[in-house]
Amino acid sequence: MSSYAEVDMSGPAPVVSVPRDYNAAKDFIDRHLTEGRGQRVALIDDDGSYTYSELAERVNRAGNALRELGVGMETRVMMCMLDGIAFPSVFWGAIKIGAVPIPINTLLTTEDYGYMLKDSRAAVLVVSDALYPKFEPIVAQQPHLKTVVVAGNTVHGHALLTELMACAKSDLHPAPTTADDIAFWLYSSGSTGVPKGVLHLHSDLVHTAALYGLGVLQMRESDVVMSAAKMFFAYGLGNSMTFPWYVGATSVVIAERPTPDAIMRALKQHQPTIFYGVPTLYGAILSDKGNDREAGSPKLRLCVSAGEALPEGVGKEWEQRFGVEVLDGLGSTEMLHIFLSNRIGDLKYGTSGKAVPGYELKIVDEGDNPLNPGELGELLVKGSSAPLAYWNQRTKSLNTFLGPWTRTGDKYIVDEDGYYHYCGRSDDMLKVSGNWVSPFEVESALSAHDRVLEAAVVGQADEQNLIKPKAFVVLKDSNTGSDALADELRTFVKNRLAPYKYPRWIEFVDSLPKTATGKIQRFKLRST
DSSP: OOSSOEEEOSSSSOEEEOOSBOOHHIIIIIHHHHTTOTTSEEEEETTEEEEHHHHHHHHHHHHHHHHHTTOOTTOEEEEEOOSSTHHHHHHHHHHHTTOEEEEOOTTOOHHHHHHHHHHHTOSEEEEEGGGGGGTTTTGGGOSSOOEEEEESSOOTTSEEHHHHHHHSOSOOOOOOOBTTSEEEEEEOOOTTSSOOEEEEEHHHHHHHIIIIIITTTOOOTTOEEEESSOTTSHHHHIIIIIHHHHHTOEEEOOSSOOOHHHHHHHHHHHOOSEEEEOHHHHHHHHTSTTOSTTTSOTTOOEEEEOSSOOOHHHHHHHHHHHSSOEEEEEEOTTTSSEEEEOBTTBOOTTSOOEEOTTOEEEEEOTTSOBOOTTOOEEEEEEOTTOOSOBTTOHHHHHHHEETTEEEEEEEEEEOTTSOEEEEEEGGGOEEETTEEEOHHHHHHHHHTSTTEEEEEEEEEEOTTSOEEEEEEEEESSGGGOOHHHHHHHHHHHHTTSOGGGSOSEEEEOSOOOBOTTSOBOHHHHHTO
16 A cells, blocks of 8 residues: 555545555655656755755754654654755654654744743754744743754754754654644744644645645646745745645745845746745835836746735736736635635636635634625635644634634635635624724725835724724835825725725834734734
8 A cells, every 4th residue: 555645636626545654754755756856956945956865865864863862753843944955854854753843933032932832842942043042041941842953053052953964864764653643733823812833634734735736726846936935834834845845846945034125036046937925025026116027037827825815906916017827815824725715717806716626615604604695704614634723722722623614713705706705804803883894805995005005904992982993004105104195095995995994093104013924913903
């Protein structure tokens, strides 16, 4: 019996069969050597390029190095690492020995890292040297942390990953894991508060690779992909590793933050065929009129957006200027990647598209009763990449994972044609004058103004203690905010939406608080 998953692409949706005895690292890393793709380039980072054969050797050395540190099956290994060859070496090396890697956000605070180390009880921390200063004050206080390994050139009093791997053996037999073993954790991005550890299985990765990577993106071996979202996030993990490395394609990563200038440079240098971004980044790139297809990658065949809903105007302008569609979709850390998406040949800007084949969706009311098209409710999803649970969060697990269904926490309307329209996070919805108001709808209206770069809307009580919309607006020219412009924007929205939806207050700000994945943290704006 094969130790690899099998994917049947003959039907309307990919059908994935995963054997009971299964190790994801063997399927995504080792298989390419046995199938003759060892000399193909798997990864290009800031320091060079690496073939599948070289990647596999580094994975083996990292796995053996972790074993030498006492890491065994189910041992948790926290990773706070910049994108580069060291990241997948540790991630897949840990999975291959049956350990549990936990990639975490590289942009958090010392307090956040202390919480995650204690919450996860990780025995080993692998951290990029540039990120270590945020850990230095807390590593000695961790009751479960036994070893710190530094990726880079600075020792900081700890072992260096490069030295450990150089001394480790280059061959490694996969641990006898099953498809239902926990393979890795991801912490939720925290757009609504304290992050939760999400437990994913060995089989989850191949399901997303087949259902979305093959089924929607039509990923192929000849593709070169580049993701603005980093590898530590579910979106970036699929973009940069799972999808390309299931078919033998090439992934491009950069360690620096994905600013518009950095992304345009990388597009020009590496000429990817698929680019993954977030709405804020697409809008920021478009704000420079010199950015177009020729200034980036003429080889682009497809772009993808997630993290927040893509405004209709941004999608249309990107397609016009870059000559390629942007497939907007909805995913989550819980479901591991995108499960609701526009598709090639079936795209409607201003919507999240339709269910990714292989997933089921339904919109329900507050009593979990199914709603009809055109009725606003909470979106639930059913699919094979759902996690086991939240770590040590039983009540939240029971409230989120309802048998085969998972609450998304997103409000949606589905139209008569089957396209899903995003209305906002459930916690962000506003009741104004007895009517539900979607912050995203108001934000989209504001963003259509030619002087607005982006906007976020929250509820604020007026003098009668009634909730009304308040907008925080980032302008393309930050020095032009005025009372007159605020009045102009209010009128602009009134002319596009129902009167009760316009923002009563408009505050001009330099930036909006966001997670590293581009999600606006409205709860922080509500507290200002």
